[in-house]
Amino acid sequence: MKTAAYELNQLRFGYHNSEIVNIDHYSINDGEILALAGPNGSGKSTLLNLLSFLTTPVSGEIRYFGEAVRQNTQADFRRRVGYLQQHPYLFNTTVIENIELGMKLRGINRQLRHGRAQTMIEQLNLGKLANKRAHELSGGEIQKVALARILVLEPFVLIFDEPFTYLDKSFSGEFEKLLLAIRENRTQTIIFSSHDYLRAQLIADRVCSIHHGKLMDEAHVNLFHGKYSKEQGMFNTGNISIRLSEIDDVEIIAIEPTQIVLSRTELDSSMRNRYRGEIISLHARNDHIEVTVQSGEKFQVIITRAALDELGLTIGLPVWISFKSSAVRVLR
Amino acid sequence: MNYFTQSFADAFQLILALDDELYFVVWTSLKISVLSVAIAAMLCVPSGLLIASSKFPGKAVLQSILNTLMALPTVVVGLLMFGLLGRQGPLGEWGLLYTQTAIVMGQCILIIPIVLNMVISAANTADPRIRSTSIALGASRFQQNMIFISEVRFAMLAAIVASFGRAIGEVGIAMMLGGNIEGYTRTMTTAIALETSKGEFEFALALGILLLLVAFIVNVFLEKFQKLNK
Numbered sequence: 201m202k203t204a205a206y207e208l209n210q211l212r213f214g215y216h217n218s219e220i221v222n223i224d225h226y227s228i229n230d231g232e233i234l235a236l237a238g239p240n241g242s243g244k245s246t247l248l249n250l251l252s253f254l255t256t257p258v259s260g261e262i263r264y265f266g267e268a269v270r271q272n273t274q275a276d277f278r279r280r281v282g283y284l285q286q287h288p289y290l291f292n293t294t295v296i297e298n299i300e301l302g303m304k305l306r307g308i309n310r311q312l313r314h315g316r317a318q319t320m321i322e323q324l325n326l327g328k329l330a331n332k333r334a335h336e337l338s339g340g341e342i343q344k345v346a347l348a349r350i351l352v353l354e355p356f357v358l359i360f361d362e363p364f365t366y367l368d369k370s371f372s373g374e375f376e377k378l379l380l381a382i383r384e385n386r387t388q389t390i391i392f393s394s395h396d397y398l399r400a401q402l403i404a405d406r407v408c409s410i411h412h413g414k415l416m417d418e419a420h421v422n423l424f425h426g427k428y429s430k431e432q433g434m435f436n437t438g439n440i441s442i443r444l445s446e447i448d449d450v451e452i453i454a455i456e457p458t459q460i461v462l463s464r465t466e467l468d469s470s471m472r473n474r475y476r477g478e479i480i481s482l483h484a485r486n487d488h489i490e491v492t493v494q495s496g497e498k499f500q501v502i503i504t505r506a507a508l509d510e511l512g513l514t515i516g517l518p519v520w521i522s523f524k525s526s527a528v529r530v531l532r
Numbered sequence: 533m534n535y536f537t538q539s540f541a542d543a544f545q546l547i548l549a550l551d552d553e554l555y556f557v558v559w560t561s562l563k564i565s566v567l568s569v570a571i572a573a574m575l576c577v578p579s580g581l582l583i584a585s586s587k588f589p590g591k592a593v594l595q596s597i598l599n600t601l602m603a604l605p606t607v608v609v610g611l612l613m614f615g616l617l618g619r620q621g622p623l624g625e626w627g628l629l630y631t632q633t634a635i636v637m638g639q640c641i642l643i644i645p646i647v648l649n650m651v652i653s654a655a656n657t658a659d660p661r662i663r664s665t666s667i668a669l670g671a672s673r674f675q676q677n678m679i680f681i682s683e684v685r686f687a688m689l690a691a692i693v694a695s696f697g698r699a700i701g702e703v704g705i706a707m708m709l710g711g712n713i714e715g716y717t718r719t720m721t722t723a724i725a726l727e728t729s730k731g732e733f734e735f736a737l738a739l740g741i742l743l744l745l746v747a748f749i750v751n752v753f754l755e756k757f758q759k760l761n762k
Contacts, residue, residue: 254668279670289661292683301679302669349669 203266205230205357205389206251211260213250214413220246222413223260230265230356231386233379235404236393237418242410244393245286245361251391252283252359265356279306282355286366288346290334295326295345298334302353320352340368347375358382360392364399379403398423398454402531421500422455423531435528440496443472445525452531457502459527462491463520464511471522475499479517482508493521542734543741554735558742561719564632564706565699568639572647573692575640580651581677595652601645606704613638614708630711635719638705643695650694654687655680686758693754697747 206228213221220243228234236244249255250262253274262269269277290298296317303313321330324344329337337345343366350358367375380403382388394400397418401407407418426437428450434441435453442453461467466474477495484490489508491501499521503511513519546554583591615621617629617637628634658680666679681688703721710717712726720739727736 252668254664275670275672278667283668285661285664285668287661289659289665291662291665291679305666305669305671305675353670 202230204228204263205232205265207261207263207266209261209263211250211262212258213246213255214258219413221250221257221410223415226408226415228389228391230389232405233383233390233392233403235400235407236391236410237395237397237400237407238393238409238411239395243413244395244410247410247415248283248359248361248391248393251357252281253278254283279353280355281357281359282350282353283359284343284347284350284361284363286361288343290337290342290345292334294331294333295337296321296330298345299349299352302349306353316352320348324348324351338368338370340371343367344371344374347378355388357389357391360390362393362395364394364396376403397421398456398529399531402452402454419500421457422460424453424455424497425451426453427451437497440475442528443525444528444530447530450530450532454529454531455499455523455527456529457490457500460499460501460521460523462493462501462503462507462511462513463522466520467522469522471524473525473528474520474522476518476520479513479515479519482513482515493519495521539734539737543737546735546738547741551738554738554742556715557718557720557723557739558746560632560717561700561721561743562746564635564719565639565696568636568643568699569647569692569696571636572640572643572695573688576644576647576651576691577681577688578677580648581655581680583648584652584655595649598645598649598652602649604642604645606642606702607708608704609638609642610705610708613641613705617709629709630713630717632710632717634709635706635717638709639699639702642702642705643699646695646698647691650691651688654684654691658684658687689754689757693750696750700746701743 204227206226208223208226210225211221211223212219236247238244246255250257253262253269256271256274264277264280267277291301293301296314299317299320300313303316308316321327324347326344326348329341329345334342334345363375364372379390379392382390383403383405392400392404397407397409401418401420401423407420408415409418410416424435424437424442426435428435428444428447430448432441433443433446435444435450436442444450444453461471466476475495477493477499479491480494480498481492482489483492484505487505489503489505491503491508491513493499493501501521511519583594613634614629616623617626617634618624619629628637662680662683663676666676671679701721703725706712706717706719706722707725710719710722712718712722718726720743724736724739724743727733727739
């Protein structure tokens with residue numbers, strides 16, 4: 201069996217009386233892409249800081265590729281992780297000097313680091329920017345250079361804090377492709393946080409979320425691959441057809457579980473996607489209920505406890521699900 | 533009016549004639565002030581960064597004191613140092629009174645609050661991501677500080693230029709601790725004061741013009757450096 205990239209045991213972190221991270225045991229596999237989902241303020245950034253060894257846990261243990269990380273060796277482990285901040289900072293030098301900086305700090309000789317920086321510049325298509333100064337770059341370019349500065353160090357683990365929220369539109373598509381290319385080769389472990397659950401599950405092998413400091417793995421939900429027919433305005437998953445708003449082309453869509461309406465009878469409403477199905481599972485989760493409905497495809501719907509009682513839902517009950525075309529998120 | 537314009541003409545003549553006495557005074561002034569600034573910078577840059585990055589009781593009081601000391605009158609520094617270095621003072625044995633070293637010491641005390649204050653405020657107002665980014669990139673404590681200094685180099689340079697301006701233009705310390713000894717501790721400012729009272733107005737004026745020129749050149753360099761790095 202391969203050694204896990206990370207093993208977290210009894211990991212605790214918090215300030216004063218509030219506990220932000222409280223993980224009994226969790227492991228992250230070598231070569232996997234793990235997304236950390238959850239709303240803002242749930243502790244995602246704190247956990248990422250712990251995983252990149254920027255903060256020291258109050259108690260507990262982190263094992264990195266089998267090695268226990270201690271406070272006095274933390275700085276050494278920090279050099280084996282590439283961490284991209286939400287708003288990366290470039291030093292007031294040229295682009296190439298920025299890219300070389302991490303290698304310079306590690307004492308890699310000038311010739312070697314220049315060669316590696318050049319290769320990275322070519323890979324990320326940064327040739328035109330190489331000799332520009334950091335402050336001459338646009339927001340998207342800054343993020344790209346900051347990424348190059350990390351990738352060139354070839355760390356075993358890459359950690360990104362909310363990449364899809366803060367990345368410039370001009371770069372986020374390219375970034376996604378890059379992640380998928382890394383996933384293809386399984387050369388590095390990637391951990392990223394995202395408050396956009398649907399998007400996270402598109403890229404990640406595994407999505408987990410933080411609730412009250414604890415990590416929980418999440419199942420992929422309402423993510424459909426298929427073909428789009430422009431004439432009909434329909435997206436065909438192979439099992440069902442979903443009506444979309446006008447669009448050119450799409451391969452993957454997702455539907456937010458809270459935007460799906462559940463009813464006992466077919467609703468006569470403006471929602472043009474309506475399917476008859478059967479409840480196959482009901483799960484209580486915090487203050488809401490997750491309902492899984494099989495209707496050609498499996499749909500996950502999130503409803504309140506009040507709605508559960510009102511509708512009198514049970515497993516095996518035939519129901520209708522409805523959602524607007526505008527509730528469909530086009531992912532790729 | 534004729535006297536005034538004539539003095540200017542004579543002053544320029546002295547400058548252009550590369551008058552030995554005149555340039556020796558300029559050289560003494562430059563040497564003393566550059567040395568003071570260099571010593572103050574070496575002491576204040578590391579300690580300023582340390583103060584800015586650490587929390588300790590009395591930090592706010594220290595900063596208020598530093599702010600007050602920025603406006604320290606030069607004669608007060610001269611007076612206190614005179615008391616210390618004078619023959620009957622506690623450091624009298626060193627025999628430093630009326631030497632260039634004494635002026636350097638006095639000027640250091642004068643400008644340390646300026647440099648320290650400017651370094652602290654540069655460190656406090658710097659982008660917090662400078663440090664977090666260098667840590668994340670794996671910089672050691674020493675490397676982090678070097679990166680930080682390099683990032684705030686303009687602010688550091690501004691501190692150095694401001695304190696150089698204060699040092700080269702002050703007269704109280706140079707007069708009281710240097711004693712205005714010809715060919716030894718006579719600086720531009722003490723010479724101006726002396727020559728004017730002697731009635732050698734054009735010589736004093738020539739020094740005044742050179743003093744302004746030095747300040748001008750330093751500022752032009754600063755601006756050039758900033759442009760070069762942008």
